[in-house]
Amino acid sequence: MVDLSKPLSPTDVDESRQVQLGWNDYMRAILQDYITFFALSFVLLLIVFTLGADFLAPHEPTGLNLRDRMLPPGSIGRGGDFYLLGTDELGRDLFTRLIYGARVSVSVGVLGAVLSAIVGVTAGLMAGYHGGLLEDIVMRLVDGMLSLPSLLVALFVLFILGGGFGNLVLVFLVLHWMVFARMARGLALDARNSAYVQAAVSQGCKSGRIILRHILPNVMAPILVLFTLEIAVLILSEASLSFLGFGVQPPDASWGLMISGGREHIRSAWWLVAFPGLAIFFTALSLNLLANWARAITDPVQRWRWLAKRTKFRKSK
Amino acid sequence: MFEPLLSVKNLTKSYLIPSRGFLSKPLKLKAVDGVSFSVAAGETLGIVGESGCGKSTLAKCLARLVEPTGGQVRFKQRDFLKLGAEDLRQARRDIQFIFQDPYSSLNPHMTVAQIISETWVVFPDLLPKKAWRDRASELVQLVGLDASDLDRYPHQFSGGQRQRIGIARALASEPKLLICDEAVSALDVSVQAQVVNLFQDIQDRTGVALIFIAHDLTIVRHIANRTAVMYLGRVVEEGPSEDIFSNPEHPYSKALISAAPILDPNIRAAREIINISGELPSPLERTAGCKFLSRCWKASDICSSLEPDLERFASQRGVACHHAGIGAYRTDKKGK
C-alpha cells in the first residue's frame, strides 16, 4: 500500500464557484411567470380533487334526483341545495361529477403514462445500449405498433374486453409504450458514446449498472417532458373513448361520458357539455404548459435564462 | 524470460465505410494499421501525431473500449484480446483510462465520492465498504483536492480540478497502467503544468506505467521516457524521447518536430523549419508503398512500391523509412 499521508501537489483548494439558488428564488420566479403559475396551480388543484374527492364534493356523484334535473348553473334546487354548475338530466350535481370525473381522468392518465414509461424506457434503453439483435427486434416492434391506427385498435380491444378503468389502462399501456421506447433508445445511443459511460465501462461496470446508474439519471429530463405530455394525451384519449362509450361506463363519472350524455341537450342545457369540455381543455393545456416549463427547467442554460428574467440581481459586497 | 508489462504486436483497427453506389463494396478505413510497441512497468511511453493518425483509436483499442480487428496484445503475461467478458472486466482493474474532455468524463449526477467509489462497488473484494470513505478522501487529497470536495458535484469544479477527479477515479483500483488520452489538451497552460507534475508524482509514488497520448510535443518530450510518432495509423518512428526530439530520423518526425513553435529566439534561429506540402491523404486510399510518399521530399522509387517496416536499430530506436539506414546516426545527414 502506498504511503498516502502527504498530498502530492501543493495547490490551493478552489472555492465552490456555483451560485447556490434556494427554493425562495424558484418560488419567486414561478410567481412572476404567470403562465407557469396558472398551469402549476391548475394541476395542483386537479391533484387535490383527485385525492380528496370524497371530502370536497358537495353532493353525491351518482344517484338519481329527478326533482332537480336540468337546473342551470348557480341555481338552488327544490330541497335548498346549491348547484354551482347546474345539474344534468338525472339531477346529479355537475360540479360533483366534474370532481369525480377528474379523479378518473387523472388516474387513468397518470397510471397509463407511468406504466408506458416504465415498459418503454426499459425497452428503449436496453435496445439503445446493447444494439445488435435486441435493438433490431425492439425497434421493428415499435415501428410496427406505431403503424397501427391507435383509436381503432383501442375501440376494437375495448369492445372485446369491455370498458372500465383497468382495461383502459391496459390498452393505453399497449398503445403508448412505443413513444417512450423510441426516445429512450435515441438517448441511450447518445449516452453510450459519452465519456462518462466509457469511463464506467473502463472501471469494469456491468451493462445493467451502467444503464441504471449512469445513463438513466442523465436522460431523465427529456423523458420527464414526454411523460407530462403523454398524460395529457391519455386524458384526451380517455375522454374520446368514454364519449364513444368504450371507456368508463355509466353510472361512473368521466368527462368524456358527461359530454356524450349532454350532447342531445346541447341547446337547452349548454352547461352539460361546456363545463366538462372546458375541464378537458384546461387540463390538457396546463399539462402542455407544464411540459414546456419542465423542458426549460431541466436544461441548465434555459433554466438560468428563465430565472434571470424573473429574479432580481443580488449585488456582491 | 522477462516480459514487459504491455506488449502490442501488429494491432489493427479497421472500419467499414459504405461507399457510394448501391451495390459497391464498402471501403475499409484503417484507423490503426499494424502498430507494435511495448511498455515496461513504471515506464512512460508518449505517442504523438496529428489528427487522423489514429492515436486516440489506438488508446481505446488498448483499453478495449473499442475492439481491435487484428493483432495481439499481451498484458501481464496474458493474451488481453482473447479475454472473455468477465475476465476482461476483472482485468480492467489494472488498465485505467484518463479521458480528454474533463467536462464530459464525469457523471454529472454523481458526487465525487460516488465517482471514485464506483470501482469498489464493481469489485467489492478490493476494499471493504467501511473503508471507502477514508480511501476516497486519501485519493482526492493525493490529487490535490480537499476532503470536503467528496460531496460536491462535478459542475462545481473547474476543468483542471475535474481532470484531477478523473485521475483519482483511475487510481482507485491501483492500476498497473494508465492510458492518458490527450489528458491535458483541454486545460489552460498553467493548469496543464499542475496536472503534468501530478502524473509524474503519481508515477514516482506508485510505479504505475503511463501511455501518454498528446499532440503537444513539448509536453510529451517532458514527461515520456520513450516516444512513438504516428502517421496515418502506423508508427513511423520510436525511441527514447530525447533522441527522437533532438535527432529525428523519419521525414515526418523531422517536419513535425521542426514545426513546433519555440520560445527562445536563439534556439529558434538555429532551427531549420521543414514545411511539408499538401495535406493528409485520405486514409481510405489504398496506395502501395509508403503512406508518407505524397508529401516526402526524400522519396525515391522504392518508396512507391514497398511500404517500410519499423526497423529497429541500436539503443531501442525504430524508424520506418527506406532512407534511414544503418547510418541513422551519421552526422553528415542534414535535415533536407
Next chain:
Amino acid sequence: MININDLPGYDDAAPLLEVDNLCVTFESFEGEVAAVDGVSFTVNPGETLCIVGESGSGKSASQMAILGLLSTPPAMISGSVRFCGIELVHAPQSTLFTVRGSGVSMIFQDAITSLNPSLKVGFQIAEVFCARTGSDRANGRKYAIELMERVAIPDASHRVDDYPFQFSGGMCQRIMIAMALALNPKILIADEPTTALDVTVQRQVMELLKSLSKNADLALVLITHDLGVAAEQADKVMVMYAGRTVETGLTDAVFAKPYHPYTQALLSSMPDVTNNFNRLGIINGSPPVLTKLPEGCSFRPRCQFAAPMCRLNRPQLFVSGPSRASACLRVNDIFKKKSSNV
C-alpha cells in the same frame, strides 16, 4: 456605400488602432463582472501584436468589444476605441458596418463551425464583397477565386464551388482568412486561429498570415494562449490576467526577461528543452473567479512575491523599461535587482 475616409473623425495621421481604457462589464447574479477592466494598447500598420492570456483573462471579450460584436444589453462597454481616429465605442450601426470588413476584420477559432455548412465556399467569401460594392455573382466568384489563390488554397478555380465540409481544418481556416481579406482591411484580428489545428497545419497558417502581413502591410492582432506562437509571430506582446493587462513590450524582451510574476510563472510552466523530467514550474492556486477578485493586485493570492503593499493598491500599467510596461508594483524589487536570484 460610405467610405471609411468619409466617416466622422477619420484622421490619416492618427494611429491605426488605439484602444484607451476599454472596459467590458457583464451583469450577473453575483453582481457586475468586469470581463475587461481598463485595457489600453496601440497597433501600427504592418505590426503584429499578440494578446496572451488564459481562459477568463478577457482577451477574446476585448477584441469582440472593439468590433462591437457584443450585444450591449448584457454587456456594458466603456472607454475608447479609435480606428484611424474614428471612435467605435457606442458608434452608430452605420459606422460599425463600414469599419467592419474594410477597416478591421476578424477571424475566429474553430473555422469549421464559423462557416455556413449549406452555402458554397465561394459564395461565402464573396458575400460581403458583393453586398458592399454591388457586384454581381460572376464578378464575386472571380474575386473569390483570386482570394483563395492568395491564401494558397490549391485548385482554387474548382474548389470555389465546394462546401465547407469538403475541406480540412487548415483549409477552412484559410477560407476564413480569405473572407476576412475580401474588403482589404487594414487590421486583422485573429482569435485563437491555430488552437484547433495540428502543429504542421498551424505552421502553414502562421506562415501565411506572416506573408500576408508583410505583403499587404496588414496589421495583425493575434489572440492566443500559446506562448510559443506568440514568441514566433509577434512583434509586440500584451499579457492579460483577470481582465487586466499585466505586461506589455517587445516579444523577445518580454519572454527573455519578464517583468511580471504572472508572465514569469507562465513561462516557467512551459516544458523547456533544458528542463526534462524535472517538475514544471506551477502557479499556485487556481484561475481567478471574476466575481470575487481580490483587493489590490488580482494576481496577489497566487504570487510568490506578494507583499503587503500589493493588497493596498490596484496596480496600474506603468513604464518599466524601453518600450515596456508592467503592472507589478514590485518590479524594481523583484526583477531589476542586480543580484536577483528569483
